[in-house]
Amino acid sequence: MSAATFNVTLRVWRQAGPGQPGRFVEYAARGVNPDMSFLEMLDVVNDELTLRGEEPIAFAHDCREGICGTCSLTIDGKPHGPHGGVASCQTYMRSYKDGDTIVVEPFRARPFPVIKDLVTDRSAFDQIQQAGGFITARTGSAPDANANPIAKEVADLAMDAAQCIGCGACVAACKNSSAMLFVAAKVSHLGLLPQGQPERDRRVLAMVRTMDGLGFGGCTNQYECSAACPKLISHDFIARMNRDYAKAVFRAAFRPLPADAGGE
Amino acid sequence: MAQLNSRIPPGALSEKWRRHKADIRLVNPANKRKYEIIVVGAGLAGASAAATLSELGYRVSCFVFHDSPRRAHSIAAQGGINAAKNYQNDGDSVHRLFYDTVKGGDYRSREANVYRLAEVSVDIIDQCVAQGVPFAREYGGLLANRSFGGAQVSRTFYARGQTGQQLLLGAYSALSRAISAGGVQMHVHSEMLDLVIVGGHAKGIVVRDLVTGEVTRHSADAVVLATGGYGNVFNLSTYARGSNATAIWRAYKRGACFANPCFTQIHPTCIPVTGDYQSKLTLMSESLRNDGRIWVPKRKEDRLKPPGSIAEDDRDYYLERIYPSFGNLCPRDVASRAAKRVCDEGRGVGETGLGVYLDFSEAIGRLGEAAVRERYGNLFDIYHEITNENAYKVPMRIFPAVHYAMGGMWVDYNLMSNIPGLFVLGEANFSDHGANRLGASALMQGLADGYFVIPYTIGDYLATQKPGSRSAADAPEFAQAEENVRAITRRLLGVKGKSPVSDFHKRLGRILWQHCGMARNKAGLEKALREIPALRAEFWESVNVPGSAESLNQSLERAGRVADFLELGELLCRDALTREESCGCHFREEHQFPDGECKRDDANFAHVAAWEYAGEGVAPVRNVEPLVYEAVKMSVRNYK
Numbered sequence: 001m002s003a004a005t006f007n008v009t010l011r012v013w014r015q016a017g018p019g020q021p022g023r024f025v026e027y028a029a030r031g032v033n034p035d036m037s038f039l040e041m042l043d044v045v046n047d048e049l050t051l052r053g054e055e056p057i058a059f060a061h062d063c064r065e066g067i068c069g070t071c072s073l074t075i076d077g078k079p080h081g082p083h084g085g086v087a088s089c090q091t092y093m094r095s096y097k098d099g100d101t102i103v104v105e106p107f108r109a110r111p112f113p114v115i116k117d118l119v120t121d122r123s124a125f126d127q128i129q130q131a132g133g134f135i136t137a138r139t140g141s142a143p144d145a146n147a148n149p150i151a152k153e154v155a156d157l158a159m160d161a162a163q164c165i166g167c168g169a170c171v172a173a174c175k176n177s178s179a180m181l182f183v184a185a186k187v188s189h190l191g192l193l194p195q196g197q198p199e200r201d202r203r204v205l206a207m208v209r210t211m212d213g214l215g216f217g218g219c220t221n222q223y224e225c226s227a228a229c230p231k232l233i234s235h236d237f238i239a240r241m242n243r244d245y246a247k248a249v250f251r252a253a254f255r256p257l258p259a260d261a262g263g264e
Numbered sequence: 265m266a267q268l269n270s271r272i273p274p275g276a277l278s279e280k281w282r283r284h285k286a287d288i289r290l291v292n293p294a295n296k297r298k299y300e301i302i303v304v305g306a307g308l309a310g311a312s313a314a315a316t317l318s319e320l321g322y323r324v325s326c327f328v329f330h331d332s333p334r335r336a337h338s339i340a341a342q343g344g345i346n347a348a349k350n351y352q353n354d355g356d357s358v359h360r361l362f363y364d365t366v367k368g369g370d371y372r373s374r375e376a377n378v379y380r381l382a383e384v385s386v387d388i389i390d391q392c393v394a395q396g397v398p399f400a401r402e403y404g405g406l407l408a409n410r411s412f413g414g415a416q417v418s419r420t421f422y423a424r425g426q427t428g429q430q431l432l433l434g435a436y437s438a439l440s441r442a443i444s445a446g447g448v449q450m451h452v453h454s455e456m457l458d459l460v461i462v463g464g465h466a467k468g469i470v471v472r473d474l475v476t477g478e479v480t481r482h483s484a485d486a487v488v489l490a491t492g493g494y495g496n497v498f499n500l501s502t503y504a505r506g507s508n509a510t511a512i513w514r515a516y517k518r519g520a521c522f523a524n525p526c527f528t529q530i531h532p533t534c535i536p537v538t539g540d541y542q543s544k545l546t547l548m549s550e551s552l553r554n555d556g557r558i559w560v561p562k563r564k565e566d567r568l569k570p571p572g573s574i575a576e577d578d579r580d581y582y583l584e585r586i587y588p589s590f591g592n593l594c595p596r597d598v599a600s601r602a603a604k605r606v607c608d609e610g611r612g613v614g615e616t617g618l619g620v621y622l623d624f625s626e627a628i629g630r631l632g633e634a635a636v637r638e639r640y641g642n643l644f645d646i647y648h649e650i651t652n653e654n655a656y657k658v659p660m661r662i663f664p665a666v667h668y669a670m671g672g673m674w675v676d677y678n679l680m681s682n683i684p685g686l687f688v689l690g691e692a693n694f695s696d697h698g699a700n701r702l703g704a705s706a707l708m709q710g711l712a713d714g715y716f717v718i719p720y721t722i723g724d725y726l727a728t729q730k731p732g733s734r735s736a737a738d739a740p741e742f743a744q745a746e747e748n749v750r751a752i753t754r755r756l757l758g759v760k761g762k763s764p765v766s767d768f769h770k771r772l773g774r775i776l777w778q779h780c781g782m783a784r785n786k787a788g789l790e791k792a793l794r795e796i797p798a799l800r801a802e803f804w805e806s807v808n809v810p811g812s813a814e815s816l817n818q819s820l821e822r823a824g825r826v827a828d829f830l831e832l833g834e835l836l837c838r839d840a841l842t843r844e845e846s847c848g849c850h851f852r853e854e855h856q857f858p859d860g861e862c863k864r865d866d867a868n869f870a871h872v873a874a875w876e877y878a879g880e881g882v883a884p885v886r887n888v889e890p891l892v893y894e895a896v897k898m899s900v901r902n903y904k
Contacts, residue, residue: 145393159398
């Protein structure tokens, strides 16, 4: 189990608050155990900083099992670190060796302003969701759950999209700061299901327009997003969203949607 | 003494909820928008409550300490959600789910609440499917089910190993819709630090903005707490690091009774501890016990041998041996204690000796690796990330870890605490799981409370409150609560000692795990009751909280939560010491049958212990709500 401990040097982005200048500061992380998670290593460094009377490094984290989407470190230039398919909290120190220097930054994207050190404001994602990322299903009015069978393949594909944890790594990995993988995942999850059809056009139009309005860039098909995605959500969903969007625009041009209309 | 009136409706068990809904007071639609409701927390219970109350026309304000309501720890629930749909035609029914839950809880839950939970479980699945939750399906397109511990039917609905995530995203989408419609004011990064009581009723909260440090007051006609469980009092647990007891603890200190705090669930299948730096323990879903077989070597000498080299005859599949009818799917408390017992015998595996094998080789042989990957792939991946081991080739090593709190705020049938106007939902309350929760029932309860119970029952209270009568946030009670919050913050920052907060949290966790964990006894609990106050005193003398109160300060946040845990930990031990019986998770070594099973004392302890705060340095008052079983006969739980 536990191998010998080792030492690394961290170059960490420190920034006192929003809009303030930031800089890299070097810290030594000593006695690192290879079984530690990256965040546990930061915990230890922070306790040392506290004892030295310095302010600990602020970083976002919560579940520490890769599902809440809170943690958001750019490690050596890669959102969520060196490995594909995991979040920052699932990066373990066994990926590093004695003497390594590791650069730790927040997710970098204009729509995600830094709050402090490694913590960013990703509320733009919530705003996109609020624009239309839902199926209107008033509590108490649902039909029996088995009333509408859904082919397993369709449900599985919807689930592939639905596993998005809303971390924003896709945006941070994209040179355009595009949020299209995030939005496509949501649009596809709901748009694939029969329950999602009535609002399908309205949803994709509202979510894409909100995304654009918040300053996220466009997609230029580099697919850095799906490579950085901790759930490895496929960029194929972006193509699906683009088709959905085009159809919705086309339909709306000939048959403008009343405010409360459905898509078909 | 607090007045505990459970307000269980009269009539036959199966008629109570229907009659109650017909009998309780209503608020007319035009008046609903005149009521302001505060919901604290946006996990399954909070988000579903906020969304549904807003659909009804109430004005809702929702507060979370996270940066987004989608982050609540409900999101991490893996295995599934129970519902008495009987889609498998295997003999399930509302009554059977009710019975399994009462029995699973070792006859320490409230019968009427549990029956209602089982009744509305079927509506939850309908609601979630309508929202677009992508539950697993069979090739024919119908919903799939799996089995969970403590049940002999297949009633668990799931979305791969991410059921909690999908259900939470469903509730979050309903909440997002309500926010965009203007029905819910969402406050993120906002931690509730005090409850405001006006004229004996809960009428507001005081929150601190975790980014700016600003402290604000919020008044309302009713306050709903859906802030989750307090298992992080043990430091190491499967909870998220941010999960805390502060909201309910501060409500407790304002007079809300805390029920059965010693009922804390230790989950049998978690990845074992490796080192002192460890910040959390990771669950391996109970669903794995559908196909995984749990064993240790029969002989101590074999415990460090490679598992593959231990012959079949030299393995002890102890759950299958001791509990042949439930086997690996016996309830969590039973499975955890059995694991502890074999490790205490020196047969535990891994370097620390604190582990047992969860072995899939038989399932892989029977179903093929692809089928096992399809069912549990993401769990095998998580296991690999953490341990660097391939569980398709070698058995997983697992050990019990703190996972859930059955105890919580005392509530009546309406989910209202003993403070009028204060409602508590989900894991934060105590009512449905008794002394042990069955797997896949937490998601069920959170959504039942939020979607289908509180929307009815809160009206019964609000109808007694004149619209517009709530006091303004400049009332003296609000000022006093705000000053209380500021004083705690000043005090934490003012100690300027030499130990980081984490140090105290770890030490508290070790005391509780040792003396109030899987096995408890009088001497150990009395020792803990000496050690915890001493540790608390040391905290207030030597904790070091760097930084200021005027900006994002994660040390300060954690310090406040750990300060509360240092008080709650004592109450846990006090409750465990007073409950002189064994039941469910609460195993008092003095009270056991010769075979090591729990020995309940129904004559003296068939009741809820609801603790009432009596002031600093004063022993809390133990109130009692007797548990009366009308439909179920209390018996010795038997999973053999």
